Amino acid sequence: MPAPVVTVLLPARNAETTVARAVESLLEGTFPDIRVLAVDDGSTDGTQQVLQRLAAQDHRVELLDGGGRGLVAALQLALAHTHSPYVARMDADDEALPRRLEASVEALEADPRLAGVGTGVELFRDDQPVSPSLQSYAAWLNGLTTPEALHRERFLESPLCHPSVCLRRDALLATGAWEDGDFPEDYALWLKLIHAGYGLKNLPEILLRWRDSAQRLTRTDARYAKRRFLWLKAHYLARGPLTDGRPCSVWGAGPSGLTLSRFLLQEGIRIERYIEVHPRKVGTRINGIPVVSGAELGPPGRGLLLVCVGVRWAREELRADLTARGWVEGTDFLCAA
The missing domain is CATH 3.40.50.720 (NAD(P)-binding Rossmann-like Domain)
Known part of the structure; x- marks a missing residue:
């Protein structure tokens, strides 16, 4: 079987209530030539069983065992099983809108300078309204629709929503892709790609429903603390x-x-x-x-x-x-x- 155009890397841990909708939203999209590599990263609930059912129902879904080693290890594992020209991300609690992958591939095909694109995002929560500060961040991110704008703003905040991106596999491999360390892995990747001379931008369309919750890693993991972002900024300012x-x-x-x-x-x-x-x-x-x-x-x-x-x-x-x-x-x- 030939490699699909896009492989979606979807790590999941204890996401039995949301992961089915995340996967189904990708499969229902307007770009059918995809493969969803779901990595069960040490779940203790029914996540693995949900993913097994989805894989049995649709040949485009495959399940890998991440062994509970964390997000970056799960992404590295899935990337090693990828042969498609484009690699997309998805989180287990978000929802892709129908044109997400189609529009991303169109943008990458149209501009060879780009290593990847994110999309506009719509924030939502199940338990309470999304905070004004996070809404403000999403509005800023949604406005970075040219490589020049994103390059100018790169040292302010992380300029792409990680689960919205679609990236060239060659650019990932050339720069070492995601790295594990005491820092936010997504922001480190964007700065590394820009430092290597690649362009990045966000599509103006809202193509991902991005869930906020109290359990998000950005709220619970010390690697996403503000000082670790500042360390990355200093690291790349000194080298750029x-x-x-x-x-x-x-x-x-x-x-x-x-x-x-x-x-x-x-x-x-x-x-x-x-x-x-x-x-x-x-x-x-x-x-x-x-x-x-x-x-x-x-x-x-x-x-x-x-x-x-x-x-x-x-x-x-x-x-x-x-x-x-x-x-x-x-x-x-x-x-x-």
């Missing part, structure tokens, strides 16, 4: 925009700016100054680094300015002000909240 040895200034001496700075210093990056609006901080030193006011910023060209402002409206105001003053985003400054 700051690899030329330029000093950097950090706008924002709050918790995010100081944590990012500590990781940058560990990477050997020289931080020249902090820029702050808080009057009690201006004129002081933090770990020996002077804190100056925005009025003392001066013209561009002195180094790279990292804007570590977490409040979105404030960051957008600052971004617009810097641009109006001749600072070029991506060359003179980057947003890295």
Whole structure:
């Protein structure tokens, strides 16, 4: 049997109440040339039996035993059994809308620069309304519909919804795909692909219903803590925009700016100054680094300015002000909240 065009990697652990709908939503889609590789990752409920039934009913579903070794190991196992040109992700509690894979393949076929695409997402919960902060994140993510926009925003938050993506298998293999470690595996993959020169973007269509719950790994696993995201940002800033040895200034001496700075210093990056609006901080030193006011910023060209402002409206105001003053985003400054 020839390899399908898309193989969907679907790890599942204790998801007996949701995994059938997740798989069925893929099988009911408008792109039939797929294979769903479901990995039972050590479930103690009826997940394995549900997946066995689905595999018996449809030859496009296959079941692998992940042995309870975790998400990344499950993805690595499934990828090793994949031979299709495109590899998609799916979580066991989400729902793909009909055109998800068809639209993803169309986009990848149309633009060979892209290593992968995500889709627009619709958040939902069974028990309560989705939080405003998560809704705001989804709205931001849904707006990253060009490689240029996603590249510009890559150091803010994870710019793709992991279970919505469809990726070129060759790009995954060339960069080492998912890696296990003390960091969020999906954000690490996006930064690694971009660092290798690949493009990524989100499709404008809402093509995934993305479930939020109190049990999500992003809420329960320390690898998804904010400081681990900041560590990844520092790691790739040091190997990308700051690899030329330029000093950097950090706008924002709050918790995010100081944590990012500590990781940058560990990477050997020289931080020249902090820029702050808080009057009690201006004129002081933090770990020996002077804190100056925005009025003392001066013209561009002195180094790279990292804007570590977490409040979105404030960051957008600052971004617009810097641009109006001749600072070029991506060359003179980057947003890295």
